[in-house]
Amino acid sequence: MIKYKIVGDEMKEQSYILENSTSFEPEQIFECGQCFRWQREEDRSYTGVFGRNVINVKKEKNKIIFTGICEKDIKELCWSYFDLERDYEAMKKVLKQVDKTMLDSISYGSGIRLLNQDIWETLISFIISANNNIPRIKKIIENLARTYGNPIKWKDKTYYTFPTPKQLEHVTTLEFRKLGLGFRDKYIENVTKKILHNEISFEELSKIKETEKLREKLMQFNGVGEKVADCVLLFSTLKRLDVFPIDVWVRRVMQELYFPEADEKSVDKKQIKKMAEIKFRNLSGLAQQYLFYWRRAA
DNA sequence: CTGCAGGGGTAAA
DNA sequence: TTTACCCCTGCA
Numbered sequence: 001m002i003k004y005k006i007v008g009d010e011m012k013e014q015s016y017i018l019e020n021s022t023s024f025e026p027e028q029i030f031e032c033g034q035c036f037r038w039q040r041e042e043d044r045s046y047t048g049v050f051g052r053n054v055i056n057v058k059k060e061k062n063k064i065i066f067t068g069i070c071e072k073d074i075k076e077l078c079w080s081y082f083d084l085e086r087d088y089e090a091m092k093k094v095l096k097q098v099d100k101t102m103l104d105s106i107s108y109g110s111g112i113r114l115l116n117q118d119i120w121e122t123l124i125s126f127i128i129s130a131n132n133n134i135p136r137i138k139k140i141i142e143n144l145a146r147t148y149g150n151p152i153k154w155k156d157k158t159y160y161t162f163p164t165p166k167q168l169e170h171v172t173t174l175e176f177r178k179l180g181l182g183f184r185d186k187y188i189e190n191v192t193k194k195i196l197h198n199e200i201s202f203e204e205l206s207k208i209k210e211t212e213k214l215r216e217k218l219m220q221f222n223g224v225g226e227k228v229a230d231c232v233l234l235f236s237t238l239k240r241l242d243v244f245p246i247d248v249w250v251r252r253v254m255q256e257l258y259f260p261e262a263d264e265k266s267v268d269k270k271q272i273k274k275m276a277e278i279k280f281r282n283l284s285g286l287a288q289q290y291l292f293y294w295r296r297a298a
Numbered sequence: 299c300t301g302c303a304g305g306g307g308t309a310a311a
Numbered sequence: 312t313t314t315a316c317c318c319c320t321g322c323a
Contacts, residue, residue, distance in 0.1 A: 033306065130307040136319060137306085182317025187308085225308045247306035292306085 013154075014074040018064040023088035025111020026057050026064075032112050032293040034235040036125055036138045037145075037162070047159075049145070050081055051118065054152050054159045069154050083113050083239075095287055098279050101257055102287065105294035112289055115235060119202045120195070121162045122236040127187050127223040129231075136180070143179040165195040187223025194221060211240050226269070234285040244276040244284040253295040 018024070026046050030038040038048035038057075045058035047068075055068030055078070066078050079085060092110065096103045124144075129137050141162075148163035148171065169192065176185035194200055200217060208214045211233065218229040230245035232238065246254075246269050258275050259267045280287035 126306085127308095131305065131316075132307085133305045133319075139319095177317080180318070183308095183315090184317080223308065227307060231306080245306080248304095249306065296306095 011069040011071070011152075013067065013069055015065065015067040016075040016078055018066070018078075018084070020062055021059075021064045022062075023092070023111055023113060024059070024064050024082070025109075026059050028109050028111040028293065029082070029113050029115070032109065032289055033134075033296075034115055034231075034289070035117060036134075036141050049152070049159050049161060050121075051077075052150070052152065052161055053077060054154045069152065081116055083116055086113075088113060091283055091286055095280065095283055095290070098287070102279075102290070105290040108297070109290045109293040112286075112293060114239070114241070114286065114289065116237045116239060117235055118162070119205065119232065119236045119238060120165065122232050123191065123218070123221070123224070123228075124162075124188060126228045126231040126235075127191065127221075128181065128184055130184065130223065130225075130228060140180045147179060165192050168192045169196055184223060187221075190222035191224075206238065211243065214238065214240070215243075234288075241285045242277075242282045244273055244280075244288050246272055247292075249292050249296050250288055253291050 027040075027044070030040075030046050030048070035048070037050070038046045040046055041056070043058065045056055047054065047056045049055075051071065053068060053070040053074075055066055055070065055074070058065045058067075066074055068074065070077055092106050096106055125137070125141055128140050132140075142160075145160035145162055148167045149160035152159045152161065168188070171189070171192075173185045173189055176188055181188060195202075200220065205214060205217060208217065215226075215229045215233060218224055218232055219226070224232075227245055227247060230243045233240040233243045234245060244250075251267075251269075251272060254272045254275065255262060255267055258279075259271075276284045276287070
């Protein structure tokens, strides 16, 4: 049995304040379905773990306050993770001109940003999301982290890092099953093995330029179909803003909007993707997120 | 109280 | 193209 040291006491708390923030609403960023490990606090701020960092994000007027314990400079980490380089105002301006619904959905979720999450974590998380509901997805991921990740202490609470492939190396199917993974247990096992045996590496994946090729590679993992692959492409550091993941909600809203005559299920994914490309072009993925967040709240 | 549908899909038939 | 799948929750 491996013992992990609690690193929290050795790391200093840091903070960073982003002034005059635009397109940054913690609730929208963390509740729009792209991530599973951010928890809402009593004061409406959010605390989460990414990499070996625990960070709290709080919005006060137009300031965003990031506080936490980090391995590296907190500002650098946040700029990368929260995609702060990208000009969301400019992208929203373009999408708003598509049609009235886009305009409405952007007004509703105007503070959404697409996170640059770790590819491995995003991959595992969305494999778990298959035919599953959000509360249970979150529960399973926390079970995984608590059981196999490293503890980090901060302010009298213990947080856990997302387990690395190495940390899942000797976990049996049965042990995964006990954590509530269900039929997905063998998928997680398969992905872990493929990574550890170097059949596919994330470094290699990151180098692939062509999105189609990258999607194909991702779909070689057991448990990864088109939807999961698209989510990884959009929500991780792979960051393909033009991919359009279609889940039940997105299918619903797209049919209502652009295929009002058709009855349920008669419009296939290919048609919907084609329509998204026509309407939203290279910003399809971002548009998908506004639509998803807006339609789900309705 | 029991039964059943359905959930941010995928693999296998 | 259709169907089973772990497990949990909501609702009839």
